[in-house]
Amino acid sequence: MKLSSIPLLLASIFTCKAVSAYSSDYDSLLNDIVKSDYDSPSGGEGQVTLSSLSGLSTLSNLAKRDVEPYFKELDMFSFDNFEKLTKIKNMLADAQSNEMLGDALYLYNFMDRNGHSKSITLNDSSEFVTETCKFLSSYGLNNTEILASTASSSFLVDFYKNFEVSVCNANHKTTKREYVECSANHATNTESCKNLNESLKSRSEFLPGIRSWCSGACCISWSRDTYFTTAWARDKLQSCITFCIAPSGSCEWKDTGYFLQKFNFCVSNRSSGCR
Numbered sequence: 001m002k003l004s005s006i007p008l009l010l011a012s013i014f015t016c017k018a019v020s021a022y023s024s025d026y027d028s029l030l031n032d033i034v035k036s037d038y039d040s041p042s043g044g045e046g047q048v049t050l051s052s053l054s055g056l057s058t059l060s061n062l063a064k065r066d067v068e069p070y071f072k073e074l075d076m077f078s079f080d081n082f083e084k085l086t087k088i089k090n091m092l093a094d095a096q097s098n099e100m101l102g103d104a105l106y107l108y109n110f111m112d113r114n115g116h117s118k119s120i121t122l123n124d125s126s127e128f129v130t131e132t133c134k135f136l137s138s139y140g141l142n143n144t145e146i147l148a149s150t151a152s153s154s155f156l157v158d159f160y161k162n163f164e165v166s167v168c169n170a171n172h173k174t175t176k177r178e179y180v181e182c183s184a185n186h187a188t189n190t191e192s193c194k195n196l197n198e199s200l201k202s203r204s205e206f207l208p209g210i211r212s213w214c215s216g217a218c219c220i221s222w223s224r225d226t227y228f229t230t231a232w233a234r235d236k237l238q239s240c241i242t243f244c245i246a247p248s249g250s251c252e253w254k255d256t257g258y259f260l261q262k263f264n265f266c267v268s269n270r271s272s273g274c275r
């Protein structure tokens, strides 16, 4: 990711007026937030709730019907930042009605961190990189175009435009490596698993909400709600059939994952995992 242009943008902010359909309060506050200039506590205490941002139609166009949304409801009690969080909540409502998804992703993460930006500074080691990866993964996206085109702060636009999606996979590779474990627990058989392989033809992907897929005495199952393509699953199944099923009976891919999601993937005689 290239972020060297940020200082230049900093200089230009005083000379060019942000193009936006809504209030300059929103624009200047958003810029302060993403520059970490709005980090001191605002004071006030109280409860702030945020509904799941399902009003963003940009998002519902992306989301498959049963996708677990990236944006969850927030229900927070802030002891030091109530006033700030209330403002952010209003900004999120603005971002939502103006379809500014790129803004919403940052504001939501800022709100979720009780109005502190320390861990989500716009640089390439920030948690915001991980959050952006998670977001892309949740919606099966392989680039940040939609985020860049729906961000109104030039800092965010720059961040999204320079975002290298490959870092999502790179992060993933630095964590524990996947490995296969053959076992005799809940044994299935090659013939059933080949039938299961055939039955996968009817699908192109698995979305959150489904945790297993069975055909006869063979099931594939995974340890968390997640998203992956059928091609990915077939590849895992294929190696299981080759290396484990005939000699041992069942097979588990440990610490495997699609994109950033980490989970175990099991081939056995039941829908609820290998052990």
Ligand SMILES: *[C@@H]1O[C@H](CO)[C@@H](O)[C@H](O)[C@H]1NC(C)=O
Binding pocket: 118, 119, 120, 121, 122, 123, 124, 125, 126, 127
């Ligand atoms: C990048 O951001 C992280 C947290 O978001 C922070 O800890 C780190 O110091 C920042 N690095 C630079 C070079 O600013």
Ligand SMILES: *[C@@H]1O[C@H](CO)[C@@H](O)[C@H](O)[C@H]1NC(C)=O
Binding pocket: 142, 143
């Ligand atoms: C990204 O996704 C689009 C549509 O989903 C696809 O056509 C394209 O080949 C993908 N690109 C890469 C590099 O995976």
Ligand SMILES: *[C@@H]1O[C@H](CO)[C@@H](O)[C@H](O)[C@H]1NC(C)=O
Binding pocket: 184, 185, 186, 187, 217, 269, 270
């Ligand atoms: C699955 O295998 C276990 C033994 O590993 C066996 O006890 C169980 O009955 C089998 N279940 C089915 C549905 O075949």
Ligand SMILES: *[C@@H]1O[C@H](CO)[C@@H](O)[C@H](O)[C@H]1NC(C)=O
Binding pocket: 194, 197, 198, 234, 238, 241
């Ligand atoms: C699984 O299905 C794919 C696609 O139909 C096929 O190429 C592959 O040979 C099958 N694998 C097994 C073990 O049957």
